[in-house]
Structures are given as structure tokens and as C-alpha cells.
Amino acid sequence: MNFFSHYDYWVMLFLAMSGLFIVIARGNLIKKLVGLAILQTSVYLLYLAPGKIVGGTAPIVDAAFTVYSNPLPQVLILTAIVVGVATLALGLALVVRIREEYGTIEEDEILRLDADPADQPSGPPEAQR
Amino acid sequence: MNVAEHLPALQIVLPLASAPLAVLLRDRLAAFVLVLAATWAAFAISILLWLQVGETGPMSYAIGSWPPPWGIEYRVDALSSLLLMLVSGIAAVVLPYSRSSIEREIRPEKHTLFYALFALCLSGLLGITITGDAFNLFVFLEISSLSSYALIALGKDRRSLTASYQYLIMGTIGATFIVIGVGLLYLKTGTLNLADLGVRLQAMTSHRPVLAALAFLTVGISLKLAMFPLHQWLPNAYAYAPSAVSAFLAATATKVSVYALLRFYFSVFGETAIFQRLPMEDLMLVLALAGMFVASTVAIFQDNLKRLFAYSSVAQIGYIVLGISFDSVTGLTATIVHLVNHAVTKGGLFLLLGAVIAGIGGVTLARAHGLARVMPLTSFGIVLCGLSLIGVPGTAGFVSKWYLILAALEKGQWWLVFLIVLSSLLAVAYVWRFVEVAYFRAPRADLAGVREAPLALAIPAWILVGATLWFGVDTSLTVGSASRAAAQLLGAAP
Numbered sequence: 011m012n013f014f015s016h017y018d019y020w021v022m023l024f025l026a027m028s029g030l031f032i033v034i035a036r037g038n039l040i041k042k043l044v045g046l047a048i049l050q051t052s053v054y055l056l057y058l059a060p061g062k063i064v065g066g067t068a069p070i071v072d073a074a075f076t077v078y079s080n081p082l083p084q085v086l087i088l089t090a091i092v093v094g095v096a097t098l099a100l101g102l103a104l105v106v107r108i109r110e111e112y113g114t115i116e117e118d119e120i121l122r123l124d125a126d127p128a129d130q131p132s133g134p135p136e137a138q139r
Numbered sequence: 140m141n142v143a144e145h146l147p148a149l150q151i152v153l154p155l156a157s158a159p160l161a162v163l164l165r166d167r168l169a170a171f172v173l174v175l176a177a178t179w180a181a182f183a184i185s186i187l188l189w190l191q192v193g194e195t196g197p198m199s200y201a202i203g204s205w206p207p208p209w210g211i212e213y214r215v216d217a218l219s220s221l222l223l224m225l226v227s228g229i230a231a232v233v234l235p236y237s238r239s240s241i242e243r244e245i246r247p248e249k250h251t252l253f254y255a256l257f258a259l260c261l262s263g264l265l266g267i268t269i270t271g272d273a274f275n276l277f278v279f280l281e282i283s284s285l286s287s288y289a290l291i292a293l294g295k296d297r298r299s300l301t302a303s304y305q306y307l308i309m310g311t312i313g314a315t316f317i318v319i320g321v322g323l324l325y326l327k328t329g330t331l332n333l334a335d336l337g338v339r340l341q342a343m344t345s346h347r348p349v350l351a352a353l354a355f356l357t358v359g360i361s362l363k364l365a366m367f368p369l370h371q372w373l374p375n376a377y378a379y380a381p382s383a384v385s386a387f388l389a390a391t392a393t394k395v396s397v398y399a400l401l402r403f404y405f406s407v408f409g410e411t412a413i414f415q416r417l418p419m420e421d422l423m424l425v426l427a428l429a430g431m432f433v434a435s436t437v438a439i440f441q442d443n444l445k446r447l448f449a450y451s452s453v454a455q456i457g458y459i460v461l462g463i464s465f466d467s468v469t470g471l472t473a474t475i476v477h478l479v480n481h482a483v484t485k486g487g488l489f490l491l492l493g494a495v496i497a498g499i500g501g502v503t504l505a506r507a508h509g510l511a512r513v514m515p516l517t518s519f520g521i522v523l524c525g526l527s528l529i530g531v532p533g534t535a536g537f538v539s540k541w542y543l544i545l546a547a548l549e550k551g552q553w554w555l556v557f558l559i560v561l562s563s564l565l566a567v568a569y570v571w572r573f574v575e576v577a578y579f580r581a582p583r584a585d586l587a588g589v590r591e592a593p594l595a596l597a598i599p600a601w602i603l604v605g606a607t608l609w610f611g612v613d614t615s616l617t618v619g620s621a622s623r624a625a626a627q628l629l630g631a632a633p
Contacts, residue, residue: 026319033308042308049315056322083325086274090318093281097311100285104292104304111297120301 018059025052037117039108043101050094057083057090146191147200147213147269150184150223153177155262161255170251171238174258181265182231185223189620192220197627199271207271208332214271218475218624222268222398225479229390229486230261232599237383239595240493244381245293253293257387260286264395273321273331273407276399277314280363283395284310287388291380302375309362309372316359323352324407336407344412353413356403364396366460367430370453377449382493385445389452390486394478397459401474404463405628414466423464428558430457435565439572444502445492447569448485451528454562455481461559462543470546471625472618477539479617480527480610484535487603488524491517494592494600504572509582513589516597518577520604525570527607530563535610538618 025048032045061083069078105115112120142149157177161170192198197216201207215223234257241253263283270276288310292303325331327348328339343349358369365373373393377385404413413419431454438450459481462474492502494517499506511518527534540559547555591597610617 030312033312039304046308046311049312053315053318053322056319057325060326089274089278093278093285093314096285097281097307100288101304101307101311104288104300104307107292108300108304111300124298124301 018055022052022055022059025049025055039105039115039117040102042117043098043105046101047094047098050090050097054087054090057087143187145200146184146188147198147215148202150181150188150227150269151213151262151266153180153184154258154265158255158258158262161251161258165251167247167250170254171234174254175234177258178227178230178234178261181261182224182227185220185227185265188215189220189224191215192217193623208330208335211275212271212332212334213269214334215269216624217620217627218398218401219268221475221479221620221624222395223265225482226261226264226268226391226395229387229482229603230257232602233383233387233390233486233490236386236490236493236596236599237381239593240383240497241381243497244295249293253290253381256286256290259283260290260387264391267395268398271333273324273333273336274318275331276333276402277318277321280317280399281314283392284314284363287384287392290384290388291376293384294379294381296379298375299379302372302379306372306376309369313359313362313369316355316362320352320354320356320359323348323355327352333402333407337409340407340412341409344408345416349408350417353408353417357400360396360400360403364393364400365453365456367426367433367453367457370430370434370456373453374446374449377452377489378443378446382489382496386486386489386493389449389489390482393452393456394482397456397474397478401463401471401628410466410629420464420466423460427457427461427464430454430460431558431562432565435562435569438569439565441569442504444495444504444507444573445489447572448488448492451566451569452481452485454566455485455528457562458539458543458559461555462546465546465550467546467549468622468625468629469542469549471628472622473539473542473546475621475624476542476614476617479621480535480539480607483603483606483610484524484527487600487607488521488528490596490600490603491520491524491592494596495521497596498589498592499586504576506583507573507576508580509586510577512582513586514591517592517600520600521577522570522574523604524607525566525573527611529566529570533608533611535607535617537611538614542618 029045029049029052032048033042036042036045061080063077063079066077066079067075069081109115112123114120154177157174161174164170164173192215197214199207200213202211202213237257241250245253260283263279263286266279266282267276270279288303288307291306292300324336327343327346328336330336330339340349362369377389380388434450434453434457438447438454441447441450459474459477462470462477495502495507495510495514498514527536530536530540540563543559544556547559
């Protein structure tokens with residue numbers, strides 16, 4: 011087995027690792043979500059690429075065709091795409107709410123605001139009573 | 140059509156269908172009644188399934204009549220029926236509590252959405268437990284995770300938003316790792332059915348893609364179950380979520396992930412592949428001990444009671460993982476017994492903390508000075524649950540530690556017995572912090588008008604506290620089911 015015989019796996023690994031790196035290395039909450047989306051998308055490739063057979067058709071039984079591609083990975087990934095979209099939407103909605111409450115979407119500033127109670131405009135619920 | 144045949148499907152369909160209906164109803168009371176009916180029905184079904192499995196052995200249900208391994212299979216055996224009963228039982232207790240609790244903590248227009256999310260989270264957790272299909276397991280995992288992120292973000296404190304975001308990032312990385320693992324297994328075997336995977340993998344357990352799949356699944360599921368170095372999301376998520384959500388998630392979410400781990404380790408990869416060819420035994424032992432000691436020590440220094448007991452959860456998960464690392468029937472029995480006992484104890488504890496929040500407005504130790512004078516019953520309940528966390532005889536925690544110690548002795552590791560007892564002393568230290576503040580300090584002046592928790596909060600909490608004490612005395616249900624499940628997992632019994 012040489013490098014190019016499995017190059018789709020290398021593409022998948024590269025995408026997954028760059029996504030994971032962005033999630034870990036970036037402090038901006040939106041950029042983190044972008045990294046997360048890249049990580050999730052890379053998995054689609056892991057499922058889809060091996061399911062395709064060169065020259066294969068859709069699995070419809072007919073005398074004219076003998077080679078079929080596997081349709082199951084595509085169905086699975088359709089589900090995974092829906093999950094990915096839902097996760098991204100929920101994550102972005104949370105970022106909107108965080109921006110409303112903290113006035114920033116930078117992780118280090120949020121940590122600083124949480125560490126210093128005097129900075130909090132509305133105060134924690136403990137102080138409201 | 141015979142209804143009894145379709146109980147495994149109804150177990151999931153009822154709560155799942157109640158979620159969109161609750162949103163459509165747009166009325167708080169109607170949504171509550173609907174979701175409550177679905178939750179109690181799910182609990183009743185899980186009891187029926189448990190009885191049926193006890194009589195006739197594992198059940199298989201083919202969704203849409205597509206026979207496995209082509210179609211999705213729902214499979215109920217001793218372990219999954221016990222977990223189904225635990226999850227739906229906790230939900231059946233927490234939901235009535237939540238009605239009164241969210242009145243104080245969540246804005247009224249969001250109540251129907253809360254009930255819908257609760258029903259979704261419940262169906263996701265039940266789905267993970269009942270499904271016999273690896274990809275289906277991932278989908279249910281995401282249903283429960285996405286709804287729990289939203290539930291946590293409903294918390295009143297703005298830190299609940301960052302806690303939820305952090306959990307979303309960590310949880311999604313975990314879920315993605317699980318899909319990668321499942322994908323590699325699918326590439327190797329061409330099947331997604333867990334039982335079928337288990338059969339086909341036997342011939343190839345040392346192949347590199349299978350080992351990679353094992354690694355991805357282990358890390359992914361460990362993120363979800365908050366195994367020691369991967370627990371960072373848990374304390375904040377439990378501390379700032381609404382009280383009812385803290386109680387429900389603390390009691391069920393990590394436990395169901397432990398179930399997924401057991402399922403993949405013992406039913407898919409097989410015990411020999413994991414424990415005899417790989418150093419997993421030592422690895423899990425070290426992580427479990429690190430979790431028990433580090434998290435308990437961190438818990439001692441917390442100022443917020445919810446955070447304190449959240450760290451204690453990480454430590455208790457250490458005990459659960461410790462049981463797995465023994466790779467014996469006694470060890471697995473200890474794991475499963477502790478799964479149930481800790482769920483009941485922590486559920487009760489977080490419900491009582493919710494009652495404290497309702498009474499005095501917060502759960503920092505500084506606020507709780509003299510709590511026992513104004514809320515004697517609630518404080519006493521917290522102490523009882525604390526005793527169970529320590530493992531005092533007569534409480535549920537003692538039973539699980541007893542089996543852990545038996546398993547350690549069986550392996551001849553007497554030094555582990557010493558460590559288990561030593562880590563219990565750390566639990567004494569963090570429970571004592573509550574006792575000292577609540578019982579031996581003068582009440583703060585502003586606590587004068589505070590009264591005992593209302594019955595709507597107290598009754599569900601005391602049901603779980605009662606169960607904690609009951610499982611400490613009568614162990615036939617917990618230990619009986621757990622040892623049967625452990626024997627099934629290790630292949631010693633059908």
C-alpha cells in the first residue's frame with residue numbers, strides 16, 4: 011500500500027486534525043464552531059469515499075448493470091449532516107446569547123469577566139436577593 | 140395488533156412524540172400533563188420490559204419488521220432493561236419536581252419548550268440504552284446531547300451559557316470520535332448491528348483499523364461519561380443548569396454513557412480483545428484512581444455546593460470505571476450497582492439542593508450558614524445522601540463499595556482496598572464542609588423568614604433519598620439485576 015492508494019483517508023485525517031486544532035487553538039467562539047464543523051465534515055468523507063465503487067451505479071437491479079455502489083453510507087451521512095447542522099445552529103445560538111450577556115465572544119475575556127464578580131453588570135443571582 | 144409485542148418501540152416513541160406535541164400545545168399546564176403522561180408511561184413500560192426480560196431472557200425487536208442485521212434492532216437484555224428502568228424512573232420523579240422548580244428559575248414563556256426538551260432528552264437517553272445498532276446509538280446520543288445543551292443554557296446565571304457552550308464543544312468532539320470509531324468498524328465488517336459486529340470482529344481484533352476504532356470509541360465515550368482527565372465540562376454544566384436539569388443529568392446522562400462503554404467493550408470488541416491483549420486494565424485502573432482522588436480533593440475546596448457535588452460526581456465515576464477495570468463478574472456487578480446507587484443518590488442530592496435554592500436563593504457555602512435551623516428536613520436529606528456518597532453502612536453507597544472491595548480482594552489487590560477506603564475519607568471531608576456550615580454556624584440574619592421547602596419540591600426529593608436508604612438495606616433489586624447483567628456481559632450466562 012502506498013500513500014496515494016489511500017489518499018482519501020489522508021484528506022480526511024488532514025481535515026479532522028485541522029478542525030480539531032482550530033477548536034483547541036482559537037479563542038474566538040465562532041472560530042471554534044467553524045473548526046468543529048470542519049471536524050464533523052471530515053467524517054462524512056470517511057464514510058462516503060469507501061462506499062463509492064469506480065464505475066458503479068445506483069443499486070437498482072437491472073440486467074444492464076453488474077457493479078453497484080453501496081447506498082447505506084450516503085443514508086447514514088445524510089443523518090450525520092442533519093446532526094451537524096443542528097449542532098452548529100445550537101452553537102451559534104449560544105454564541106448570540108453569550109454576546110448579549112457578556113458583550114464579547116473572546117474566550118479569555120469571558121473567563122476574565124467570570125473570574126471578577128465586580129465586573130458583572132447584573133450580578134450573579136446570589137446577589138440579587 | 141398486540142401491544143405487548145411493541146413495548147420496546149413504544150418505550151422510545153411515547154416520549155419522542157410528546158416533545159413536538161408539547162411545543163404545539165403552547166400551554167404550560169397541557170404540555171406538562173402530556174410530557175408527564177409520556178414519562179410515566181415510559182417508566183411503566185420499562186418495568187414491564189424488565190419483568191419480561193427477567194422471565195424469558197433478552198428480547199429483540201425489529202423496527203419496521205426489517206430483520207436484523209439489515210434493519211435497526213432494539214435489543215433489551217438484563218443490563219439495558221435495568222438502565223431503562225433507572226433512566227425513566229429518575230425522569231418520572233424529576234418531572235413533577237421540575238414544574239414547581241422552573242416556576243422560580245425559568246421565564247414562563249419558555250416552560251413548554253422546557254418540557255419538550257426534557258422529553259427529547261429522555262427519549263435520547265432511553266434510545267441509547269435500547270438500540271442494538273451502532274449508528275442509531277450515535278443519533279440517539281446526539282438527540283440527548285443537543286437537548287441537554289439547550290436545557291443547561293436555560294439556567295438563570297449567565298455562566299450557564301458558557302458552561303453549555305463548553306459542553307457543546309467537548310460533547311461534539313466526543314460524538315464525532317464515536318462516529319469515526321463506528322465508521323472504521325463499519326468499513327471493516329460491513330455491518331452496524333452491535334451483536335453482528337461482535338461476531339464478525341472476533342477474527343480481526345488485532346487489525347489496526349479495529350484498534351483505531353477502539354481508541355476513538357474509548358476517547359469519545361469517555362468524554363461523554365466524564366472519565367477523569369476528560370471531565371472539564373461537567374462541573375460548570377451541573378452547577379449553573381436549572382436545578383431540575385442538574386438532578387436529571389447528574390443522575391442519568393453519564394450513567395447512560397457508561398452503558399455505551401460497557402456495550403462496546405463487552406458486546407462488540409469482546410472482553411478478551413480489550414483486557415487480555417491490551418493494557419486497558421492498568422490504564423483504566425490508573426484513570427479511575429486519579430479521578431477518585433483528584434476530583435474528591437478539588438471538591439473539598441469548592442465554595443458552591445452544586446459545584447462541590449458535581450466534582451464528587453467525577454470522583455464517583457472513578458469508582459464506576461474502577462469496577463470495569465477489574466474485568467470480573469464481581470467488578471462489573473460493582474460497576475452496575477454503583478451506576479444505579481449513585482444515580483439515585485446524586486439525583487436526590489441535586490433535587491434537595493434545588494429546594495435549598497428555592498428557600499434561600501443560592502447554594503454557596505457562605506449563604507448556607509445555619510441552614511439546618513431554617514430547613515432542618517432538607518439539610519438532613521443532604522446529609523443522608525452525603526453519607527451514601529461516603530459509603531456508610533445502611534446507605535446505597537456502602538453496597539457498591541462493598542462489591543468494589545470484594546472485587547479487589549478477588550484479584551488479590553489488597554492495596555486497592557486501602558485506597559478505596561482512603562478516597563472515602565476525602566468524601567467525608569467534603570460532606571463535612573456542608574455539615575459544619577449548616578449545623579454549627581449561626582444562621583445569617585436574612586434567613587429569618589425562610590421556611591422549609593414546599594411539598595412539591597420535597598416529595599420527589601425524598602422519594603430518591605428514600606430509595607438511597609432502601610437500596611442500602613434491600614439489595615435484591617440492584618445487586619440481583621446487576622450480577623445477572625454482569626454475567627451476561629461476560630458471556631457466563633445466556
